[in-house]
Amino acid sequence: MILPSPQQLRYLVALADHGHFGRAATACAVTQSTLSAGLIALERQMAAQLLERAAASKRPVFTPLGREVVARARTALAALEAVVETAAAARDPLTGPLRLGVIPTIGPFLLPRLMPALRRAYPRLRLWLREDVTERLVQGLEAGRLDLLLLALPVTGAAAGAMETLPLGEDPFSVALPAGHRLAAREGVPVEALAGERVLLLEDGHCLREHAQAACGLPRGILPAGEEGFAATSLHTLVQMVAGGLGVTLLPKLALEGGVLAGAPVEVRRLEGAAPGRVLALAWRPRSPRAAEFQGLGPAVAAAIAASAS
Numbered sequence: 648m649i650l651p652s653p654q655q656l657r658y659l660v661a662l663a664d665h666g667h668f669g670r671a672a673t674a675c676a677v678t679q680s681t682l683s684a685g686l687i688a689l690e691r692q693m694a695a696q697l698l699e700r701a702a703a704s705k706r707p708v709f710t711p712l713g714r715e716v717v718a719r720a721r722t723a724l725a726a727l728e729a730v731v732e733t734a735a736a737a738r739d740p741l742t743g744p745l746r747l748g749v750i751p752t753i754g755p756f757l758l759p760r761l762m763p764a765l766r767r768a769y770p771r772l773r774l775w776l777r778e779d780v781t782e783r784l785v786q787g788l789e790a791g792r793l794d795l796l797l798l799a800l801p802v803t804g805a806a807a808g809a810m811e812t813l814p815l816g817e818d819p820f821s822v823a824l825p826a827g828h829r830l831a832a833r834e835g836v837p838v839e840a841l842a843g844e845r846v847l848l849l850e851d852g853h854c855l856r857e858h859a860q861a862a863c864g865l866p867r868g869i870l871p872a873g874e875e876g877f878a879a880t881s882l883h884t885l886v887q888m889v890a891g892g893l894g895v896t897l898l899p900k901l902a903l904e905g906g907v908l909a910g911a912p913v914e915v916r917r918l919e920g921a922a923p924g925r926v927l928a929l930a931w932r933p934r935s936p937r938a939a940e941f942q943g944l945g946p947a948v949a950a951a952i953a954a955s956a957s
Contacts, residue, residue, distance in 0.1 A: 756905025
């Protein structure tokens with residue numbers, strides 16, 4: 648039996664990721680003709696058709712078998728990379744490239760403090776950053792495109808992939824209110840007091856939207872799910888919506904200490920409830936050869952979280 652080469656598998660996965668022969672070839676640092684020839688050779692070796700050859704279509708279309716082979720190719724390439732990573736991690740931990748995914752409700756507020764600390768502690772570590780919502784970061788982790796995630800727990804729904812996690816610290820919520828709001832007269836706002844308020848949230852896909860329910864135990868009836876015009880793509884936008892009197896929102900302490908208010912006419916009060924917050928954590932693939940490295944990185948990240956929230 649002739650086994651596919653790692654290069655052939657990389658061609659196949661790149662084509663699936665980029666959906667375009669030219670871009671896939673560029674990602675693999677080869678010509679388009681070289682990539683196409685490699686895929687044709689792969690199909691001949693396997694005596695199977697992985698791509699549909701429709702003349703009218705310029706985009707690659709995978710056969711059902713082709714999609715299955717792509718999934719197995721990702722696993723195989725990740726296993727090969729793990730062989731090299733195991734030796735590298737044992738030889739010289741926390742050096743070389745590390746692809747870190749971070750969610751948007753953490754990145755802008757923690758990275759300005761975390762990055763200088765990591766450069767000082769690990770000068771030979773080359774950190775590549777990807778900011779995205781939790782579900783897509785988890786997909787990138789599972790596919791081997793990312794090595795480590797910095798996210799918020801709990802992770803639920805489609806994003807709850809198989810991961811090992813290292814909790815780093817709690818990030819409690821506060822209630823952000825328009826200036827002069829009736830609830831601003833309180834030192835703390837009970838969850839139940841929000842029942843008569845329009846609670847503004849990030850759009851679907853952001854884990855903070857789910858944390859407002861899961862972590863804080865907010866009654867489902869107070870969330871304006873599906874209401875047009877009342878979902879934001881960032882915490883900064885939420886703050887401006889609150890300042891404009893459109894409603895109230897929940898903000899994590901990390902964002903507040905990171906300057907998300909930026910002088911906006913918004914009043915902040917402590918949220919009172921059973922578990923009013925989220926947990927920040929690192930996450931990596933199960934049985935990753937770099938697990939010990941990631942655990943060793945945890946204290947530095949936790950220290951940056953603690954410093955940012957102090």
